[in-house]
Amino acid sequence: MHTVTISAIQQASPSVKIFRLDDARGAFRYLAGQWIDLYVNIDGKVEVGGYSMTSTPTNQGYLELAIKSSTRHPVTRWLHEHAQVGDSVTISDGQGTFFYQPNMSPRVVLVGAGVGVTPLISIFRYIAASVPQTDATLIYSIPSPDEFLFQTDIEKASQLPNIHHIVTLTQADDNWQGRTGRITADLFLSAGMSDDTLYYLCGPQGMVEDISAVLTSIAVPAERIIYEKWW
Template structure:
């Protein structure tokens, strides 16, 4: 295994939605570090062959205790993800890198933040939301989270609790299976953003599929948000 990979142990596995499992990993706090919103590479050793490697956003807020949390959506075409969902067990050893990428939030970057997420693309945004709640309550943040079905909302109880904080707003919108849903429906749109009275001077972080990234970039530009305030990351 390359030197930049750090051994980690699977401490907990939870099936939190029909398609998403959450993994709690413990690693060396002296070697592992990550900023809120970053992703890492996870390598799974394979007997007699090359390890399976996948990139996953850290969903937990940064901490100094060596614990980190990943939320992984099932996919049978991705070897590392398929292994995590079908074969990973408590106590298994995997390997992780430190946090990577320019998609992150730190104190001093802005006083207003808007997070726009679709599906499993919400994971780095939840890391940022948790970090702001825990460490920088002077920053105002609003999460707008689009899901196909209410059953696929990640951490619904926690998001409901966080929304009671004076500096935090959370808005959910359901795009498909919305028969039993009384909240917002449809994709994130100009109409929805305007109804929420979101600040135009905020940093806008967004993450999701290629289509979602392209749609949000166009939507926010049309809405008059300067390019310097757009923060997104391509997974492809």
């Protein structure tokens, strides 16, 4: 376990706050795409929530989380309504099999919807920062233009030759000039496909099931599809 300090809180969209946690001891470890257990003492009771890192492990000494508000979940609610810069929280090391390392494949397609983009942006940032030999495409579905998380970083990283992104808006909006509609087989085909591509999916349950069926329909083998389930 690690005690870390909240060093910044940013309202990143109407529903999502980004939390930066400083790890003064530098002992916290994770792989790009993993999640942590975060423990908070609320009214004398220790509560726990699971959250994916959005930062890349190549940035040492801190991590970042992006958390969508919820009044139901005690830790998520505490983070949104009570957490302040300077507060300490306890976290586990990075956990789970939803991660990317360079020896796994030279090509990844990262498919996310809404706040489900969090573990994908960690992998995206990691590859942009330190894996130039890997080709990464982020396919990101958002409900409205103001829920486009990490827009500046995504657009900047996409200037690199190995980094690409496709963002699609699911609900019509006059302020959006980009792509609209759901993620389809044509979208994967237009992004280019190869036999060694790994597909990472994270989003609401229905979206993960739909995308998985789309990938199967275009002959992507099950062992090349990696899911993150929050439910």
